[in-house]
Amino acid sequence: MSEEEKRAAPNIPKDQLTPPLPKRFYTDVTVGDAPGGGFQILLDGRAVRTPKKQLLIVPTRALAEAIAAEWAAQDAHIDPSKMPLSKLAITSIDGVTGSMREVASDIVRYAGSDLLCYRAEAPATLAEQQARTWDPLLSWIEAQSGARFLLAEGVMPVTQNRFALERIEDLVAPYDAMQLAALHVMTTLTGSAFLALAVAKDRLSAEEAWDAAHIDEDWQIARWGVDVEATERRERRRREMLSADRFFRLLAAA
Incomplete structure (x- = not known):
């Protein structure tokens, strides 16, 4: 045209x-x-x-x-938008069952540049809040994996060593297709494989993981105020996070 x-x-x-x-x-x-x-x-x-x-x-x-x-x-x-559990089950069956290796690898890829490893240089209040919330979680994932992860300040990337990522692969490997689907959703929504694993292993609730993933955004909101469209989008994504967690829990329910 x-x-x-x-x-x-x-x-x-x-x-x-x-x-x-x-x-x-x-x-x-x-x-x-x-x-x-x-x-x-x-x-x-x-x-x-x-x-x-x-x-x-x-x-x-x-x-x-x-x-x-x-x-x-x-x-x-x-209305499929009102059927998050159905959507995840269908995604698991049609999209993940035959591609488990690829889905697991994508979760590990997030670990290679995990949100928890990227820290603010300034202001000090934000950096302190990140450290207060994220440091215990990073220590937990290091204890779970038996590996150490490098931290970066600002936007400069760091490359995690292959051994550390292989240990994350080991943590992800036991999950079946439906569990992987839920874990992948939580990973992409938070930008953190570590937070998703913390939810899956009952180290955090889904709400706690969601809050931990939005420390930077909440700091910006406190300073500059609320953007209505961004708030609505965030709430939709939060509901997706809670649905993925519920799906994961129901997979183990009696």
């Missing part, structure tokens, strides 16, 4: 460009035993399948019931 055509084109609101949500096509939502083990979600008795036509099967009834509750809560239309 030429510049003249672009200028002449009607200014269509963004909401009109969004594909319409699919209509709810079912009445009853139940949980059933899956063939081969695990639990599946049934819509009017028919098993839910992923976009890649895989059965939506999860290992615990607690998680299956929580996912079923998301489907049951839909109104006239099905």
Whole structure:
């Protein structure tokens, strides 16, 4: 399209460009035993399948019931944005199961430039707050991994040694596809593999990890005030973090 055509084109609101949500096509939502083990979600008795036509099967009834509750809560239309547990389960099955090595490697890549290793040079109050919150967590991950991690000040990068990253690989290796999916979400949302592992290993709650990941941002807010759009985006991402943590917990629930 030429510049003249672009200028002449009607200014269509963004909401009109969004594909319409699919209509709810079912009445009853139940949980059933899956063939081969695990639990599946049934819509009017028919098993839910992923976009890649895989059965939506999860290992615990607690998680299956929580996912079923998301489907049951839909109104006239099905809104995926209100179904975070379903989304994570589908991502695990369609996107992570066949790519576990790549997903684990991406988590380790975050550890190579982990948020907790990058410290402010100034002001002193921010640097002190980072140290007060992050130093115990860094000591914990070093104790867990048996490796030492280098710190950087300002924006100058540091290269973590291969041994340290291999120890993080060892910490990530035991997780299955669904656990990895949740761990990866928490890592990308916080910018820290260390914080995600601290949540997974019950060193921190998800809320504590979220707060620890936003020390710099909270300091800026206290100094310059709140940006409404940024606050809304942050709240959406916080809810994603809490959903990933809940998904992870439900994978181990009885």
